[in-house]
Amino acid sequence: MTTDMTGGRALVRALAAHGVTQAFGIPGTHNLEIYRHLDAYGIAHLNPRHEQGAGYAADAYARVTGRPGVAITTTGPALLNIAAAVGQAYSDSVPLLVVSPGMPLRHPRLATGLLHEMRSQTDALRAVAAFSHRVSTVEEIGAAVARAWTLFRTERPRPAHIEVPLDLLTETAAAGPVRLAPPAVPATPGAGASAAAAEALRGARRPALVLGGGARAAAPECRALAEGLDAWVVTTANGKGILAETHPLSLGVSLHSPVVRRRLAEECDALLAVGTELAESDLWTTEPLALRGPLIRADLDPAQMYAGLPADIALVGDARETVRALLAGLGADREAGAAARTAAALRAERDAETAGRDARWLPYLRALREELAADAVVTSDSAQCCYYGALPHLPVGPEGRYLHPTGFGTLGYALPAAIGAKAAAPERQVVALSGDGGLQFSVQELATAVQLRLPLPVVVFDNGGYGEIRDEMAARGDRPVAVDLPPPGVPPVDLSALARAYGGHGARAGTPAELADALHKALRTPGPTVITVPEEPVVRPEEPAR
Structure with a gap:
């Protein structure tokens, strides 16, 4: 009509x-x-x-x-x-x-x-x-x-x-009649490729899975496959929580860990990557994974079969249908237990290699996790507290979500993303996690958060500037330039007071216990609450003699 x-x-x-x-x-x-x-x-x-x-x-x-x-x-x-x-x-x-x-x-x-x-x-x-x-x-x-x-x-x-x-x-x-997109018909990989992949996984001594964001709709199937294979499971940032990170087979977000990559290269004799690019933003290096067994890639995008690390066995199709086909072709489960025992040791080894860098965030992340419901949504920023801290160390399960700006790596994502998540699911807990530099890219959205009239904690680790870039400059032997917020001689911004100026609330948490208390209150108080967690004082280099 x-x-x-x-x-x-x-x-x-x-x-x-x-x-x-x-x-x-x-x-x-x-x-x-x-x-x-x-x-x-x-x-x-x-x-x-x-x-x-x-x-x-x-x-x-x-x-x-x-x-x-x-x-x-x-x-x-x-x-x-x-x-x-x-x-x-x-x-x-x-x-x-x-x-x-x-x-x-x-x-x-x-x-x-x-x-x-x-x-x-x-x-x-x-x-x-x-x-x-x-x-x-x-x-x-x-x-x-x-x-x-x-x-x-x-x-x-x-x-x-x-x-x-x-x-x-x-x-x-x-205007013509209403035009509707056709309903989705899940694409399935070819039977020959599925059989070859199932055979490779079934015959492997130490298979492993890498789950990216494209595997999220197949979370139950991926868990069943991992348990049936007794296989280690690593996720990318976008795949975080597809398998509960408390599961015995989970290595969490660990592709950036040198020890995890080394153990995969030395021990893994078949790797299944589902819905991931295996990109630099996943590996934190331009060096591709070194594998001694076949790489099986399952992806809806056929171009991924040739990008980065090419597939030895290509499964082009919907993730859920693909993993179901693999499950059907595996037959009886293998004896469980060996991978879980080695996974626990590998998680400890992974954490030990970065303990000096990451320890400052761990007590606060434990306090955060204890206050949050299992289905809470945490939004993230391109901040050290997020990619060094929460990505590997804040456990998330398939009922929850951790939203991180991967790849493109924009700053200022956490606060407006939290607003969108809260608009999507007003009944769920939503918490934004950011640094002081990233928050100030989009801090004006506190006004939008006030409009929602719903609890929205914003936890900000304040290291006085762009900490990652400051560290990179120091590692190069350069004098840090334009990375301190504010620069020397200028009073710091009181982010909690800024939140109050917008009509929200503010708090300061100098200890994990204070963060737990502030978060408990913020999750029950309508409007945004900026909770500032001060990090170690910034050591400013002396000005060079003129």
């Missing part, structure tokens, strides 16, 4: 038809026709204070719900503001849809100085998204949205951008 409507209404209608009930964004002069129709189609809206925050919130919403996150921007600078979040979603395979207005359909090629005019929004977003689609008719809008959902359902999920020219947003024209 053909219906006349504006492009803005056609866009919102198409989003609602695909099950969208929540959007994030900021109204602007050029996108008001989109906002006009949100209420009528039952789409709630949350307005962060910056488009980058909207992107991170929509990203976390998608990770927690398993449904695509939607962000609305206006033209020009607003769209560029969200580009970093789009890049992060691309890196972490998150289904994020950004919708925006664009220059009018009949806009001249030569610049005219129209508000927010830029040379090509689609080219800019195409550089960080899976695709950027500029529609040319009102009727095409529905097809563009269906195209995005087809990507999300049938391919490796990655962000997409749809641009609707300004004149089409307000123009009334035939």
